[in-house]
Amino acid sequence: MKALAFLVAGAALALAAGAAPAADPAAGEAIYARCLACHALAYDRTGPRHCGLFGRRAGSVAGFAYSEAMKRSKIVWNGKTLDRFLANPMAAVPGTAMGYAGVTDRQERADLIAYLERENRSAACRK
Numbered sequence: 001m002k003a004l005a006f007l008v009a010g011a012a013l014a015l016a017a018g019a020a021p022a023a024d025p026a027a028g029e030a031i032y033a034r035c036l037a038c039h040a041l042a043y044d045r046t047g048p049r050h051c052g053l054f055g056r057r058a059g060s061v062a063g064f065a066y067s068e069a070m071k072r073s074k075i076v077w078n079g080k081t082l083d084r085f086l087a088n089p090m091a092a093v094p095g096t097a098m099g100y101a102g103v104t105d106r107q108e109r110a111d112l113i114a115y116l117e118r119e120n121r122s123a124a125c126r127k
């Protein structure tokens with residue numbers, strides 16, 4: 001009986017682990033290569049800079065020409081809102097100027113967001 005309870009607890013733990021995959025910033029760096037077509041961490045390109053992203057209101061980098069849709073979205077960027085946006089940008093913010101289909105793989109998004117978090121704490125973003 002005790003062994004059974006242990007097994008059940010183990011299965012629950014395994015399920016919980018499946019729900020929140022461990023994020024790997026090193027793997028995320030490779031995925032960020034897809035974003036480099038339009039973005040850089042420290043300066044604006046076709047897309048706005050990603051330094052300072054966490055806690056920033058969507059559409060608020062001064063001098064960047066955002067779409068009205070992004071400016072009006074009322075999103076504040078954090079792990080959760082980024083996950084939603086990056087899964088399908090054009091569905092999450094209809095009318096966005098970010099012409100990118102998104103990152104459909106949940107693990108890839110988690111890795112990518114972990115990479116962005118790490119870089120935001122790094123010297124590259126503190127200049």
Ligand code: HEC
Pocket residue numbers: 031032034035036037038039046047048053057058059060061065066067068069070071077082086095096097098099100103112
């Ligand atoms: C084809 C060019 C392009 C690609 C590729 C692209 N983006 Fe963007 N991104 C943009 C543009 C343009 C905007 C501004 C959107 C708007 O104003 O509606 C934007 C906006 C954003 C924003 C909102 C930032 C803010 O200041 O509110 C985030 C976050 C973002 N992109 C993340 C990413 C990530 C992560 C990737 C890679 C998976 C990516 N983008 C790939 C062009 C791109």
